[in-house]
Amino acid sequence: MTTRDPAKTRQDLLLAAYEEIQQHGYQKASLDSILARTGVTKGALYHHFPSKKELGYAVVEELMRQWLRDMWIRPIEQGGDPIEALKDAMQRGVESLTPEMIRFGCPLNNLCQEMSQIDEGFRLRLQHIVDEWTAALSEALDRGQREGFVRADIKTDKVATFLVASIEGSLGSAKNAQSVDVLKDNLETLSSYLDTLRAPSPQDASRSQAAA
Amino acid sequence: MTTRDPAKTRQDLLLAAYEEIQQHGYQKASLDSILARTGVTKGALYHHFPSKKELGYAVVEELMRQWLRDMWIRPIEQGGDPIEALKDAMQRGVESLTPEMIRFGCPLNNLCQEMSQIDEGFRLRLQHIVDEWTAALSEALDRGQREGFVRADIKTDKVATFLVASIEGSLGSAKNAQSVDVLKDNLETLSSYLDTLRAPSPQDASRSQAAA
């Protein structure tokens, strides 16, 4: 007489799949192992998801997208100095860093590097949420330009793309080195790059115009 | 009466393994497929390598390390302005870019992200050649500082670590977006960051001192 809860069953599967993928990669993620983690049976799994691939897609589209929004997008959406907001987000990222994040790496980056050349379905879904992130950064920088926080001569979309690449690269390096310090140093260096994007203060601006 | 050539057999296996890994990842790389690519038999493979893992290790230690040295280390080892040398290396990197490099990604980055949390043997070997790269960059920047090309106030080792992370991140982003332009833009933005590392010209230096 176990009471049924299909929504919970589905969520359990997603979460267990996420963990299994984090630990072994998607390709080596075992459905049997996911079932063992949850206590769900194979029949139930295939009732909720038509294939392993679709289960993987759902992990990307539901879990990872939500995590990215909470962690990296929402914090830079309000107004004010976007450079400070991004620095804060990075700072909070480091502080709230679980050991698993260093040990197993950024789930988004992991899956991108493992799967994007192997399966177009994964690539497009991953690219989609990366685009969302990049667009949010780009818009924040645009706002920053309009409000005078950010230099007017930078291409905000290109900078945004570079920031995403650098953050992912930094997380990847940290995982490979198994070192929080590598991550901290990299984000610090990235912060110093961000500082070069600040609009010059009025007196600096007039001086550099005089020099030109 | 087929004449034997064990060295060639071994090299054939390494190359085929490299290609198979590039296309499917290490974990899904099939020994049978590697054998089919080469025409070598399983007995021969296990004569040259004790296990799939050791074959993978050899690909890292022999093929990938050599490629990294030729592509990214040697070009920045001679003297002169290291910032220009690195920019040149990146430019040449983009120019000599094979379509496979965009399609399948940087082999070093791929393997790092796929394997470093899964197998310590891979992680250490990969980390070792990444360290080699980082050290070469760091030394080049040190030389640049001594010769007056590079600002004296930067920590060269931290910048070097960041450069590696950014380049790997850029290659990863480009693979995920399946776009050469993403790579070009990122390396361009990275170049603009490199420019901020230049030592100020003498007159600039005196002016900024006067301002302080």
Next chain:
DNA sequence: TTCCATACATACTAGTCGGTATGTTGATCA
């Protein structure tokens, strides 16, 4: 010419994998 280690070749095993066929149970609504 004999001998023997290296360099292969073939056939096979034990296990894992994603997926399916077929059955049973539980909740909801007429």
Next chain:
DNA sequence: TGATCAACATACCGACTAGTATGTATGGAA
């Protein structure tokens, strides 16, 4: 209360996997 269908459960399949057991051929040294 009975019917109906979603929500499971179990047993199984064929394909594929890394690895091995065992045998054979080659080429150089003695």
